[in-house]
Amino acid sequence: MLELRRLVKNYPAQAGFWSADQISALDDVSLHIEAGQTLGLVGESGSGKSTLGRCALLLERPTSGDVLFEGTSLVSLGTGQLRRMRRQMQVVFQDPYGSLNPRMRVEKILAEPFQIHEQLSRREISSKVPELLATVGLPADAAKRYPHEFSGGQRQRIGIARALALRPKFIVADEPVSALDVSVGAQIVNLLADLQQQFGLTYLFISHSLPVVRHISARVAVMYLGRLCEIGPTEAIFDRPLHPYTVLLRRSTPDLSGSANLKSKIFNLQSGEAPSAVRPPSGCRFRTRCPLAQPRCAEETPPLRELEPGHLTACHYADQVGVL
Secondary structure, eight states, X not given: OEEEEEEEEEEESSTTSOOSOEEEEEEEEEEEEOTTOEEEEEOOTTSSHHHHHHHXXXXXXXXXXXXXXXXXXXXXXXXXXXXXXXXXXXXXXXXXXXXXOTTSOHHHHHHHHHHHHOOOOHHHHXXXXXXXXXXXXXXXXXXXXXXXXXXXXXXXXXHHHHHHTTOOSEEEEESTTTTSOHHHHHHHHHHHHHHHHHHTOEEEEEOSOHHHHHHHOSEEEEEETTEEEEEEEHHHHHHSOOSHHXXXXXXXXXXXXXXXXTTTSOOXXXXXXXXXXXXXXXXXXXXXXXXTOOHHHHHSOOOOEEEETTEEEOOTTGGGGGGO
């Protein structure tokens, strides 16, 4: 359904000013998402996850590369054509407090997609609002209330209802549970899974929570400093990671099962955060923190290569990752 081809997105290092320095938010990113599938996108803050999601919807225009939706290049579409295409592509934002207009009642928030994209009468629109609220588990009388009268989880349900209004095929869920309590977040994740089954939706699910991604995703892509490190089936990514950065993310997740398998080996990760995206390391961008780094890693950018069926990694020494 969605294909990204060699996507690049750069920003000026100083917002609002011309600058010779560029922030490399995305660098040569290519991936695809099958219809009806959920692709989980994980990585540390600043890895480019949200930028990729916004470029996939052309909320941000990529510096270069192409975005294909059901075979149609979105980059080449005119304003009117892209606006019509947006009926099929929607987004659920990370912040349930900032994504809803506090001056609008819920009924007006949910009516906007119909007013913009469909020529419906006020009566027709008013009949659709209770249906949307029921779909996400909210009562019909919620339509008369303002966003501040709801909890964070309820607000996120309203955001999901708005995204579903035009019955899209593809939804970018940009860290939709990161601002919520764990129990409420679990309810939202289960709601998204149920809606996928009910309406045949395709998701790009962006998150920094590996357990959540493992629960909802069929495939997982791992990003680091604007590049894809690894992509493959969910169980393969979690059980047989082929990139040192994926191992790091896996080890960073608290293990409450009592299993010591992952904790029993020493990762020897160098201290410090990810390098600046203004001047990223040459070659493999993870090499400055990688225990497997060799001189070759600074000289050659590792390409994504398929080592197992459907399982790709960008590491020169993927065969040694098992020793970490």
